[in-house]
Amino acid sequence: MVNSSHKAPGLPSAVSLVYMVFGAIAVIVHHLIANGQFSSVLTLSAVFQCLAFSFLAMQALSTGSVSGISAESLKLDAFALVCRLSSTTWLHGYLPLDETGDYLYQTFDIVSLVMVLWLLYRVLTVQCNTYNSDVDTLSARPFAVVCLILAAFLHGNLDARPIFDTLWLCSVFGSAISVVPQLWVMTHGGKTVPALTGHFVAVMAVARIVSGAYMWQAFEEIDCDPWVGKFNHTGYAVLAAHAVHLVLLGDFGYYYFKNLAMKGVDAPLNLSTCWEV
DSSP: OOOGGGSOTTOOOHHHHHHHHHHHHHHIIIIIISTTOTTHHHHHHHHHHHHHHHHHHHHHHHTSOOTTOOHHHHHHHHHHHHHHHHHHTTOOTTSOSSGGGGTHHHHHHHHHHHHHHHHHHIIIIITGGGOOTTTOOSOHHHHHHHHHHHHHHHOOOSSSOHHHHHHHHHHHHHHHHTHHHHHHHHHHSOSEEOHHHHHHHHHHHHHHHHHHHHHHHTGGGSOOOOSSTTOOHHHHHHHHHHHHHHHHTHHHHHHHHHHHHHHOTTOOEEGGGTOOO
8 A cells, every 4th residue: 555654764655756756757757858948837737737647556456446537527538638649649739839749748648548448347247345435426428518519619820720720619518527426536535645646636727727727828729710809718718627627626735735734745634624525
């Protein structure tokens, strides 16, 4: 199990090591591969997303339990990743402009997708006896359908292919609300959230913040065919999606960082001091 009490004094925990490894990867990507270009921030969001799923994989392997993990949330993540990769693997409209857009950005998304599918297999089959199916009741399907419908109406035209422009925007919406079933499980599944599940949710928020920072700067480049005057509905839809994700996690973020500061990276989050179910 990932437990700081079993490590030698002065040595970092497994969670801390994972943070350090991905931190080093982020530095290499931004400074050495992208030469500090701002567009690599989009690739960094994919790096943090990959880090988030790594924490769930650590939980499944090290604790032998998938308690607290939402399969419906993972389905939405998989849906969003497939939609994005359908565009970014062969079209260039929504790629970073630096060298990381040639291969690295897509690679991290592919690795994330593989991990999500593997996690779904563990949750629904291998470790289903520890899965909280009784509380993971917010189906991913309605969320996915709504995302697709909204994207069909609000998509841009950077790919100059309406279907793939729609799928890219659908991925933005899907990533923004994929946390909803996870929060539902966390607030209805018990009073304690495993430390690694908490890290997953928090790092996914960081990934959305980093992605949102890029979209804010690239707002004028998110081109669309305006419905009214010069109103860039696609750009505002993208920014709104990122804002929604952070609003959903506002409460959790406060208690997560408070727990982190007081008890360290390996401590579970006690929800009895946070949300009353």
